[in-house]
Amino acid sequence: MNTVENNNNYEENARFLKAxxxxxxxxxxxxxxxxxxxxxxMEEVLGVSQANVSQHLTLLRHLNIVEAKRTGNQVCYRIKNPRVLKLMDMLTDQ
Amino acid sequence: MNTVENNNNYEENARFLKAxxxxxxxxxxxxxxxxxxxxxxMEEVLGVSQANVSQHLTLLRHLNIVEAKRTGNQVCYRIKNPRVLKLMDMLTDQ
DNA sequence: TTAGTATATTAAGTTATTCGAATATTTGAA
DNA sequence: TTCAAATATTCGAATAACTTAATATACTAA
Structure with a gap:
């Protein structure tokens, strides 16, 4: 692993965390x-505007953290990058 | 757990991740x-200015992620919040 | 078609981060 | 003392992130 690769990892990981x-x-x-x-x-549970939820979802989608699936009128979301589950676990156990 | 508590957790965790x-x-x-x-x-290894390293360290200190210990002329740093180690592990194993 | 519901996008204003430059503080050694 | 080295702080400018409001798109049902 050279310096450049390391650098990229830090940047990629930083992007992931920032998301x-x-x-x-x-x-x-x-x-x-x-x-x-x-x-x-989600809009109802979160208590924020539809536009805002959608913007956050777009961001998460662009980072391949979640993915969308349209079913008729609506769009449902699911986890795409399982790494995020590990992160959530880490945050959860006090 | 009520909504307010949840909210606080999300905000606290978000601050942690942002740091x-x-x-x-x-x-x-x-x-x-x-x-x-x-x-x-650190300045030499990271290849960024002294001021910049110090700024980042200050931020990490304020969030209780690292702590400083002065030894004569210099200040050395160590991990204070062990949670951050779990996070780093999570990022490391591909 | 037209209307209504769900979702996405865009634009604009505000706030937050980041970095470099300059300066201040702390300590050790002469 | 005085100087030099190590570290911290402050300030300002550039950029990025966030929110709200308005509008656009996609789909369903009548």
């Missing part, structure tokens, strides 16, 4: 973790 | 992990 370093996005991930909720449901 | 969501700070934590390097050494 989750927001209370709403942490909450979203926890919601998605067990079920596969659609945006409308 | 680490920077390539230089991830690198710093990895350096501190094994040894207890002083600022001068």
């Amino acid at each position: 989750l370093a927001h209370p709403t996005r942490l909450h979203i991930v926890e919601l998605i973790r067990d079920k596969e909720p659609c945006v409308k449901v | 680490l969501a920077h390539p230089t700070r991830l690198h710093i934590v990895e350096l501190i992990r094994d040894k207890e390097p002083c600022v001068k050494v």
